[in-house]
Amino acid sequence: MRLLIWLGLSVALVRATPFKGCQHKVKESVAAPPRGWVKHAPAPKDHLIDLRIGLPRPNFPALEQHLWEVSDPSHERYGAHLSKAETDALMEPHQESIDIVNEWLASHGLEEEHLSRSSANDWVTIQVPVGLAEEMLDTTYHVWYHPESDESIVRTTSYSLPEVLHEHIDLVQPTIMFSRFKALKSTLHYYGKEDVTLTSPSGGTITGPAGNQVDASCNNTITISCLRQLYNAVGYNSSATNGNKLGLTGYLEQYANIADLQMFFSLQNPAAYGSNFTLVDIHGGTNNQTPAAAGVEANLDTQFGFGLTYPTPGTFYSTGGEPPFIPDDLEPTDSNEPYTYWLDYILAQDDGNIPQAISTSYGDDEQTVPQSYAERVCADFATLGARGVSVMFSSGDGGVGDGDADPATQECYSNDGTNRTIFIPGFPASCPYVTAVGGTVNIPETAVYFSGGGFSNYFSRPSYQDSAVESFLTKLAPGTYEGLYNPYGRAYPDVSAQAYNFLIVYEGNTTYVAGTSCSSPTFTSFVSLLNDARISAGKTTLGFLNPFLYSSGYTALNDITEGNNPGCGTEGFNATIGWDAVTGLGTPNFEKLKALVLSL
Known part of the structure; x- marks a missing residue:
């Protein structure tokens, strides 16, 4: 046929x-x-x-200028996001x-x-x-x-x-793009299925970064309660009716199991028990509810994302796209990166139909995505930002590498024909129009060893992060990793959040997971709560976050100064005072951030 x-x-x-x-x-x-x-x-x-x-x-530079203006708290147009008709005309x-x-x-x-x-x-x-x-x-x-x-x-x-x-x-x-869009294999560490009993909070407390007391059990098991305590959001109640929404994306046949979600709610947020998310199927995507089809990634994202923000309405986007086919099986189609189908869908939605904060826990090695394609997709994310959407991506789980280093030398190599030894940045985290989220662990927080971070070889450093990144680079000893990274490239991550020992429900059992796949939906959830506060106060949503974060938002973040992200046969970069290429500007202090965004 x-x-x-x-x-x-x-x-x-x-x-x-x-x-x-x-x-x-x-x-x-x-x-x-x-x-x-x-x-x-x-x-x-x-x-x-x-x-x-x-x-x-041809008119993308004009759209980009709009993006900078509506995202800059010091600009008179801050928050005056564009409509779908306006961005369509500019693209x-x-x-x-x-x-x-x-x-x-x-x-x-x-x-x-x-x-x-x-x-x-x-x-x-x-x-x-x-x-x-x-x-x-x-x-x-x-x-x-x-x-x-x-x-x-x-x-x-x-x-x-x-x-x-x-x-x-x-x-x-698809022509010259050899990327391997990854979730469990690179941005999620799964410890295996095991029955875990929630530790009683009566085991003492630890002083958190906001000066408040956090259950000591949170040093071993991360729950919704732990994150609310750690990031100073205990007692904040979001609205179910003010129009705020949270979006989470799923790819590669990652299905969010409803029975697991309800069990999770009963354990960690009983008030949410019986609630559900809106499912949107894109490009043949489904949400198979067979217990064996449950996805660790999808369960993690939906359980913590919608658990942290309840009763804010949540949307789970299940985007289809067959996994790469077996050479002798000619039936499946071979397609592009799945997030491009999601972008087509989301950008076609009318104003008001898009969640104001969206998290994605998937990515590629930047060098496996042709630069022309990366730039095009990145511009699509800029369009979302101009329309008032905050877009978050996991920074990756390979430290300064890709988790695919040479087994003998542990070095990482370029794929441009020169076979140079280099660090491997990740994409879309390296896109300057998204907010990349790195990972932390423990209380007090330190950088988690696998937190992806570094410098893009495709995108130049945006002006909003010049001061912060220059300060970091001056702290490096002369010649540190010279030639392994591009000091003039877009630096990431921008922020971070806990990424280790998250307790989820999978196939009817509790189990631990870790990865920046945990930190992205976590940080996004707190952004959603900030949007909730602004909307309830009659203000516009935050939209593209980075200009705000680097200009003043960092003052309401917990600076992480310990830890590093080894990879490619090196110790990677060190966390330090101020921005760093391991944890970015730090983790959220919700009450401080809320006060700050309500003053804008």
């Missing part, structure tokens, strides 16, 4: 077209796939892939680009009914057989295999476009 589709589409090639005889020119290429990928076999011609075509956004390509790309697609038999367009018309997605994609892109696709993870994808190392299209198309994917 697929072969017939391809042959039917190919008939269109005989029509007269200005692209006939037009010379193809290489648009993008990579010297080699990242370490660990091996070429398995030519991709079957009838295997279906989702080609995602990015059209230029829309020139009509000339839309027209010529339409003409090119039509020359290959792909008419409007075959296309899916983003809300701003800046992305076009088409599902085509590999054979047709190879004709369109003058390339050859192969199945690439990653033995260590047993994953396989369909990719190429170079693709071309007719020269006339180069100024009208930024990129086409």
